[in-house]
Amino acid sequence: MAGGSVIVDVASGLWLWPVDYEDWREGLGWGPTVWSTCVESRAEVAVLDPKAPAGDSDVWARLDAKPPTLAVVLKPDHVRDVDLFVRRYGARAFGPHLFWRQDIPETELEGIQPGSELPGGLVALYDGRNRCETPLWLPEQRALVFADGMTAPRDELLIWGTPWHEERVLPAFRAMLELPFERVIVSHGEPVHDRAAFERALDRPPWVG
Numbered sequence: 470m471a472g473g474s475v476i477v478d479v480a481s482g483l484w485l486w487p488v489d490y491e492d493w494r495e496g497l498g499w500g501p502t503v504w505s506t507c508v509e510s511r512a513e514v515a516v517l518d519p520k521a522p523a524g525d526s527d528v529w530a531r532l533d534a535k536p537p538t539l540a541v542v543l544k545p546d547h548v549r550d551v552d553l554f555v556r557r558y559g560a561r562a563f564g565p566h567l568f569w570r571q572d573i574p575e576t577e578l579e580g581i582q583p584g585s586e587l588p589g590g591l592v593a594l595y596d597g598r599n600r601c602e603t604p605l606w607l608p609e610q611r612a613l614v615f616a617d618g619m620t621a622p623r624d625e626l627l628i629w630g631t632p633w634h635e636e637r638v639l640p641a642f643r644a645m646l647e648l649p650f651e652r653v654i655v656s657h658g659e660p661v662h663d664r665a666a667f668e669r670a671l672d673r674p675p676w677v678g
Contacts, residue, residue, distance in 0.1 A: 474526060477660065479652060482509035483610040485660055486528045488520040504660040505549075507532065510609045513589030515539035516560070517605060517614055518656060521550040532558070539563065539588060541581075544602040544616035547656070548574050563587055565601045597641030598631045604645075612652040613645065613667075620676050621658030626666040630675030642671055 477485040487502045506517040516537045522528040540554045542564030555562050555576045564578040581587065581603050583595035593603035596618040605614045620629050631638055646668070653662040 474523070476528060476531065479654065479661055480610045480612065483507070483607065483612060485654065486522055488522055490520070504654070504656050506614050506654055507537070508591070508607050508610060509535065510589035510591060510607060513538045515541055515587070515589055515591060516554055517541045518543050518547045518616055519550055519554045521553050541587065541605070542574070542578065543605065543614070544600060545569055546572060547616045548572050552576050561588070565603070567601060594645060595641050597633070597637035598629070599633070599637070600631075606648055606650070610652070611650050612654060613648070613650050614654045616656055619653065619655050619670065621655050621660070621662065622676060624659040626653065626655070626662045626670045627673055627676040628670055630677040634675050639671060
């Protein structure tokens, strides 16, 4: 896939773009293409785990037409290009309280944790995986967005495995069923899934890479 040359419209005010990850290598448990999300909600425009497309990509024109007001990092190892988006658009930045020492953003991020409500009404969720990830609930688009909590190798939606899958993760994911979501968006593999795929994932073995 040509990084950044594709735009996927998921719903009104919700779209995605892919970028081929420059440091990808075999054995990581995910493919070379990663997805970023843009959502418009209550007069805010948020980019989630944004990865910069190629300089001549149509993605930039679309972002420039409605500049992001928020840039959100959903997981410590998804810093990606948040600094670039903050510099280009003057967006407020949000993300975890802790980062890996070799991958710390230059931008001062406002911390989020499960239960936090961001501008635009986006809500951070608890996924039970103990990876400092905060999936987001997008109420206007009735969608959930994950960093790595769920993945879709071979296009099948799965929960990314942890040693405490049964004890902590499944209860947290089952609690998400209380939200009236219709779509699930993931960063790795096929990016868009429906609620039925989420429900099936709860009964399947987790992805272990």
